[in-house]
Amino acid sequence: MAEVQFRFRDDEMVGDPGVTVGAFGEQSNAAAVRLEPGDEARDLLPHLSRLRLIEINFPVYGDGRGYTAARVLREAGYTGELRAVGDVLVDQLAFMRRCGFDAFAPEVPLDPADAQAALDRYPEVYQPAADGRVAIWAKRHADVQGG
Amino acid sequence: MYKYDTYDQAMVDARVEEFRDQVRRRIDGHLSEDQFKPLRLMNGLYLQLHAYMLRVAVPYGTLSGAQMHALGDIADKYDRGYGHFTTRQNIQYNWIKLDEAPNILADLAKVEMHAIQTSGNCIRNTSSDQYAGAAADEVTDPRPYAELIRQWSTFHPEFCYLPRKFKIAVIASETDRAAMRLHDIGVQIVRGEGGELGAAFYVGGGMGRTPMIGPLIKAFVPLDQFITYAEACLRVYNRHGRRDNKYKARIKILVHELGKEEYTRQVEAEFAHLLSQNIEPPTAELERIKAQFADPAFETGLSEELDRSDPDFALWVDNNCVTHKASGYIAVTISLKPIGGIPGDASADQMRLMAALAAQYSFDELRVTHAQNIVLAHVRKDQLYALWQALDEAGLGTANLDLVGDIIACPGLDYCSLANARSIPVAQKIGQRLAAKEQQIGELKLKISGCINACGHHHAGHIGILGVDRKGTENYQLLLGGCEGADTSLGQITGPGFDEDGIVDAVEKATEVYLSTREGNERFLDTYRRIGMAPFKEALYG
Amino acid sequence: MKLLTGNDLKSGAVTWWDGVQWSLHVEEAIDVGDHADSILARESATRRVNAAYAIEASKDEKGVRPAHIKERIRALGPTVRPDLTLKPADPEAGQWVI
Numbered sequence: 001m002a003e004v005q006f007r008f009r010d011d012e013m014v015g016d017p018g019v020t021v022g023a024f025g026e027q028s029n030a031a032a033v034r035l036e037p038g039d040e041a042r043d044l045l046p047h048l049s050r051l052r053l054i055e056i057n058f059p060v061y062g063d064g065r066g067y068t069a070a071r072v073l074r075e076a077g078y079t080g081e082l083r084a085v086g087d088v089l090v091d092q093l094a095f096m097r098r099c100g101f102d103a104f105a106p107e108v109p110l111d112p113a114d115a116q117a118a119l120d121r122y123p124e125v126y127q128p129a130a131d132g133r134v135a136i137w138a139k140r141h142a143d144v145q146g147g
Numbered sequence: 148m149y150k151y152d153t154y155d156q157a158m159v160d161a162r163v164e165e166f167r168d169q170v171r172r173r174i175d176g177h178l179s180e181d182q183f184k185p186l187r188l189m190n191g192l193y194l195q196l197h198a199y200m201l202r203v204a205v206p207y208g209t210l211s212g213a214q215m216h217a218l219g220d221i222a223d224k225y226d227r228g229y230g231h232f233t234t235r236q237n238i239q240y241n242w243i244k245l246d247e248a249p250n251i252l253a254d255l256a257k258v259e260m261h262a263i264q265t266s267g268n269c270i271r272n273t274s275s276d277q278y279a280g281a282a283a284d285e286v287t288d289p290r291p292y293a294e295l296i297r298q299w300s301t302f303h304p305e306f307c308y309l310p311r312k313f314k315i316a317v318i319a320s321e322t323d324r325a326a327m328r329l330h331d332i333g334v335q336i337v338r339g340e341g342g343e344l345g346a347a348f349y350v351g352g353g354m355g356r357t358p359m360i361g362p363l364i365k366a367f368v369p370l371d372q373f374i375t376y377a378e379a380c381l382r383v384y385n386r387h388g389r390r391d392n393k394y395k396a397r398i399k400i401l402v403h404e405l406g407k408e409e410y411t412r413q414v415e416a417e418f419a420h421l422l423s424q425n426i427e428p429p430t431a432e433l434e435r436i437k438a439q440f441a442d443p444a445f446e447t448g449l450s451e452e453l454d455r456s457d458p459d460f461a462l463w464v465d466n467n468c469v470t471h472k473a474s475g476y477i478a479v480t481i482s483l484k485p486i487g488g489i490p491g492d493a494s495a496d497q498m499r500l501m502a503a504l505a506a507q508y509s510f511d512e513l514r515v516t517h518a519q520n521i522v523l524a525h526v527r528k529d530q531l532y533a534l535w536q537a538l539d540e541a542g543l544g545t546a547n548l549d550l551v552g553d554i555i556a557c558p559g560l561d562y563c564s565l566a567n568a569r570s571i572p573v574a575q576k577i578g579q580r581l582a583a584k585e586q587q588i589g590e591l592k593l594k595i596s597g598c599i600n601a602c603g604h605h606h607a608g609h610i611g612i613l614g615v616d617r618k619g620t621e622n623y624q625l626l627l628g629g630c631e632g633a634d635t636s637l638g639q640i641t642g643p644g645f646d647e648d649g650i651v652d653a654v655e656k657a658t659e660v661y662l663s664t665r666e667g668n669e670r671f672l673d674t675y676r677r678i679g680m681a682p683f684k685e686a687l688y689g
Numbered sequence: 690m691k692l693l694t695g696n697d698l699k700s701g702a703v704t705w706w707d708g709v710q711w712s713l714h715v716e717e718a719i720d721v722g723d724h725a726d727s728i729l730a731r732e733s734a735t736r737r738v739n740a741a742y743a744i745e746a747s748k749d750e751k752g753v754r755p756a757h758i759k760e761r762i763r764a765l766g767p768t769v770r771p772d773l774t775l776k777p778a779d780p781e782a783g784q785w786v787i
């Protein structure tokens with residue numbers, strides 16, 4: 001299994017790899033689960049309180065279902081680790097961060113400088129997502145919105 | 148029109164630097180072509196038959212004079228002195244060098260333009276009505292809503308790796324001039340029962356291999372929930388759209404396979420959830436944008452009279468100009484379809500001239516139409532003759548809007564790496580063959596695509612032509628009866644295909660059937676709808 | 690015969706493998722026989738060519754002729770802009786494509 005190369009949280013890492021969604025349903029004590037692109041993230045919602053790690057697999061970078069899965073989980077209040085694994089590339093990192101991922105285990109390790117540059121690239125965001133950043137359109141009217 | 152503030156400018160500038168960095172990583176070998184391809188595509192950079200091609204976004208088809216001027220300069224500086232206006236209201240350059248592409252983006256950024264998301268499986272540039280702000284029949288100017296969509300969809304973190312590309316159109320009148328229902332999402336701004344504005348959503352239209360007319364899934368979305376509803380539509384698609392087969396990945400297939408009711412149900416459920424997430428822009432933002440699309444300062448008390456004593460001018464007025472909502476003004480279409488020319492191509496000099504004429508005669512604003520022409524939306528009638536003379540002198544005075552010479556044609560096999568057959572030579576030959584008869588024939592929308600991807604909208608042509616590859620040679624299928632607009636219909640294939648000369652003959656025969664059977668002032672399409680396919684088949688194959 | 694073709698990474702120009710390097714002229718392309726894959730692997734790695742692939746062609750007294758019209762258009766340039774092709778002075782050049 002690929003190493004976690006970037007992690008943006010301070011709590012202790014869950015050692016066990018995530019079990020499949022199928023196994024998770026049967027194993028009532030598992031604290032880590034791994035979602036494949038076809039899995040329904042909302043199936044996990046009843047169990048969020050005991051989950052500490054959700055891995056979302058990107059078998060190919062072009063399959064973007066994991067972005068929606070991540071946001072759905074964050075919108076439902078999940079605060080544990082959300083780890084992108086698989087075909088994770090430099091130029092997708094910033095999007096993934098915005099959708100709520102806070103750990104990355106790319107199959108092929110990334111150049112750390114390139115990764116940092118990609119994460120720092122955009123000074124602002126046009127729309128709200130799962131990262132709490134304030135969208136440009138809200139900043140423009142901050143006075144009207146009361147801050 | 149919309150002006151960038153420091154936020155917009157910072158985003159575009161950041162994109163230029165990002166792409167510069169990506170190109171550097173590609174050239175020095177850190178990125179393979181497989182990894183680089185989606186990145187360059189999201190900046191509109193394709194590898195075509197002869198070189199790289201750059202597609203520049205013209206948001207909702209509206210340009211300032213300075214922007215059009217810059218497009219001309221780019222054509223000279225980085226390309227071979229011309230550009231191609233596309234059916235999606237964008238412009239493409241055909242001879243781009245990879246290491247110069249970041250500099251082009253930097254030049255574009257200086258005039259508040261970019262190539263962001265002009266390709267790739269993301270939300271593309273939003274299209275709109277070319278007469279927005281000028282049309283007498285609109286309930287409001289649709290472009291502020293398109294601008295809101297631009298902001299929402301730009302670098303949308305969840306929707307940059309959709310199953311397939313995603314195209315949105317926004318209109319605000321009953322007459323649909325943007326083929327709205329042939330988009331992944333078509334939005335029509337409408338008035339509700341109490342007179343307030345809202346958005347009707349049509350989802351799942353499209354052309355390509357399986358053309359479909361988008362069904363209405365929601366008749367009225369209040370404007371303070373507009374973006375939230377769009378987000379719900381996209382999220383259901385991103386989650387459930389097919390990814391196993393590229394040809395079944397567009398949202399039209401999802402809507403079709405789930406059924407309109409089930410897709411709508413899922414969108415409604417997601418919408419209810421997203422309403423709790425507060426993702427809607429503040430209403431003040433829409434007001435801010437709207438203020439930038441306020442009417443220009445139309446003069447009042449102008450004469451409605453036109454001196455029609457020059458017959459060439461009178462013909463051009465009758466063909467290329469439409470009524471304006473303000474008295475004393477008229478909306479003008481500059482045809483980029485000279486007889487025998489390349490549909491949609493304009494030289495650098497022509498672009499700069501159109502820019503200057505826009506500044507002089509049309510409040511410094513131009514539009515690109517999906518029929519690959521240019522519109523000057525607000526021209527004073529008492530200045531129309533002078534404008535026409537300047538256009539005519541530059542080869543831009545062709546009087547053929549919506550006539551058979553006003554052919555939509557994609558680049559086809561002369562440029563496009565996906566093509567099966569050439570489109571442009573067919574357009575040129577048909578234009579030349581029928582030039583003498585086109586006034587007599589009247590409105591006839593002819594559309595040519597070089598492959599099933601249908602960039603030339605052949606399904607929506609009164610006459611459509613599709614290039615196919617028949618055992619290594621170019622072959623052309625003929626379709627009849629397509630139409631975009633309020634009475635959208637899809638063209639039907641007549642039968643076996645034709646070679647290049649054969650298709651020109653076939654089109655001529657179809658027009659002869661029409662001319663000999665039309666009643667009253669029926670258009671070609673009306674006659675076809677009345678008499679059906681049989682008489683045409685008889686003439687073509689009998 | 691089998692030819693190799695691709696585009697120059699930086700300029701995007703159409704190129705043909707001439708045995709030593711990538712030429713702009715299809716007439717200089719050589720038959721690579723069974724070696725297509727190994728040459729492609731090597732050349733792609735050195736990034737002298739982009740998105741290269743092998744195609745079928747024939748050769749007669751008039752020169753090398755790719756089997757498919759698409760490759761012939763790539764070899765010449767857009768038929769609708771003879772001035773921008775590799776043979777701007779030859780009005781008949783477009784005929785070769787068809």
Ligand code: SF4
Nearest residue numbers: 557563566597598602
């Ligand atoms: S329709 Fe086909 S040939 Fe024409 S531009 Fe689109 S992809 Fe290329």
